[in-house]
Amino acid sequence: MRLKSLLLSALLAGVLAGCGSLGGSTxxxxxxxxxxxxxPGLTGRTSAQLLVPPPKAVRALDTQSIAIKPDVSVITYFGDGQWSDTLPKLIQARLVESFENSGRVRAVGRPGEGLLIHYQVVVDVRSFQLELTGGKRAVVEVAVKLLHDRNGRVVAQKIFHAEAPSPSDRVADAVxxxxxxxxxxxxxxxxxxxxKV
Structure with a gap:
């Protein structure tokens, strides 16, 4: 009985200590x-059904950490913020949502959803960071291949690049x-x- 009481006391003390540490840092x-x-300027519709597989990215961008490049060859991360998911998964989710928001495609989905697919939208993330050289600016660049799902033929491919100035190098402004x-x-x-489709 005493042993059981000691074990219960130790367990309770451990739980309380754990609870105390939860409030220690924000x-x-x-x-x-x-x-x-x-x-703007998008007219017409397509009857094609699209698949958006998870985008590819180098390990430095395949993370929840938010990237900043203080120099051309250096990648580091903001210590006071993170993405809501790994960057490739977040890009995939927002690309699917964008196609849905357009109302211009018959259907769009991710692998495993059981859609009959006509084309895959294959994305390679090349840049997604705040750059400090030459002024503070966000740089986003992705390469996209439009792949015919039945025969694997690349119908078209293109690199998309955009930049936007940031008023500071604080994480909220960078995001x-x-x-x-x-x-x-x-x-x-x-x-x-x-x-294209």
Whole structure:
């Protein structure tokens, strides 16, 4: 009985100590990206159904950490913020959402959703960071291949690049600038794909 009481006391003390440590530090803010709703100049519709696989990225960008480049050959991260998911998954989610927002495609989805697919929108993330050389600016660059799902033929490919100035190198300003550049890239991708298929 005494042993059981001691074990219970030790367990309770451990739980209380754990609870105390939870309030010790504030977790970093979590940032999200948005998807465009307006697509100026985009007319017509396509009956194609699209698949958006998870984008590829180098390990430095395949993370929840928000990248900053203080120099051309150096990548580091903001210590006071992170993305709401790994960057490739976040880009995939917002690209799917952008196609849906356009109302110009018959259907769009991710792997495993059971859609009959006509084309894959294959994305390679090349840049997604705040750069400090030559002025503070967000740089977003992705390479996109439009792949025929039945025969694997590349129908078209293009590199999309956008930049947006940031008023400072604080994480909130950097994220706002990245979101602005990303919005421009997503708008261009959706317009390009709809016109190609």
């Amino acid at each position: 977790p970093p803010p979590i940032y999200d990206l948005s998807a465009p709703r307006d697509f 706002a600038a990245m979101d602005s550049a990303f919005d421009a890239v997503l708008t261009e991708i959706v317009t390009w794909v709809v016109r």
